[in-house]
Amino acid sequence: MVRDIARRFVNPLDCRSIRGEDLSQFQFQPCDLPPAAEALRGEVRAFLDEAVAAYPPAGRARSWAGFDADFSRKLGERGWLGMTWPEPWGRSASALERYVVVEELLAAGAPVAAHWIAERQSGPLLLRFGTREQQERILPGIAAGETFFCIGMSEPDSGSDLASIRSRADKTDGGWVANGRKVWTT
Numbered sequence: 001m002v003r004d005i006a007r008r009f010v011n012p013l014d015c016r017s018i019r020g021e022d023l024s025q026f027q028f029q030p031c032d033l034p035p036a037a038e039a040l041r042g043e044v045r046a047f048l049d050e051a052v053a054a055y056p057p058a059g060r061a062r063s064w065a066g067f068d069a070d071f072s073r074k075l076g077e078r079g080w081l082g083m084t085w086p087e088p089w090g091r092s093a094s095a096l097e098r099y100v101v102v103e104e105l106l107a108a109g110a111p112v113a114a115h116w117i118a119e120r121q122s123g124p125l126l127l128r129f130g131t132r133e134q135q136e137r138i139l140p141g142i143a144a145g146e147t148f149f150c151i152g153m154s155e156p157d158s159g160s161d162l163a164s165i166r167s168r169a170d171k172t173d174g175g176w177v178a179n180g181r182k183v184w185t186t
């Protein structure tokens with residue numbers, strides 16, 4: 001059934017023919033997480049009970065849009081940023097342990113915006129494609145909750161198709177001049 005639906009999604013126009021009863025065939029069974037991940041949940045909750053208590057409900061509702069550098073630094077001190085990265089940058093924790101930390105942060109409405117893009121996107125990109133010099137200079141700060149990123153890929157006429165971006169960086173004496181238009185710098 002899942003394969004049938006996936007095949008029909010290949011043509012976007014066919015999405016309209018998928019009926020409600022087809023989608024009801026998807027089943028997500030609850031499962032037990034490994035003990036290390038579940039043990040971590042209690043630790044994260046205890047921390048959040050105190051750390052997030054001061055935020056008013058309106059702030060907690062903003063959750064991943066809430067920016068608080070001190071809060072991000074506290075997560076870094078506990079080793080909860082970059083935790084799945086290999087040593088020396090992280091501590092090679094499992095993806096399910098990170099899942100527990102992120103789930104609890106978002107469930108509590110914690111202000112994660114300061115480190116969110118850096119830890120979730122920019123750090124892993126640097127791990128995969130960065131030079132050793134870039135990794136040494138930037139990754140420790142992300143894991144400590146002290147180095148924050150925003151990403152400026154999207155342009156008014158260029159979203160998914162990043163190869164079509166028109167912004168340029170031209171080398172000048174002593175630096176670069178960047179020219180272009182960007183939208184969506186979260």
Ligand SMILES: Cc1cc2nc3c(=O)[nH]c(=O)nc-3n(C[C@H](O)[C@H](O)[C@H](O)COP(=O)(O)OP(=O)(O)OC[C@H]3O[C@@H](n4cnc5c(N)ncnc54)[C@H](O)[C@@H]3O)c2cc1C
Pocket residue numbers: 150151152153154158159160161183184185186
């Ligand atoms: C909450 C939020 C935060 C964001 N933050 C940032 C940010 O910080 N920095 C940043 O640079 N960008 C950011 N973006 C922008 C995001 O990266 C773009 O929305 C994304 O790149 C898609 O571009 P687009 O919206 O122009 O859609 P389009 O590229 O115009 O796509 C429109 C639709 O066409 C489909 N489509 C596109 N190309 C193809 C293809 N070749 N084949 C089949 N289908 C296709 C897409 O799946 C989509 O359904 C953010 C977006 C959101 C919603």
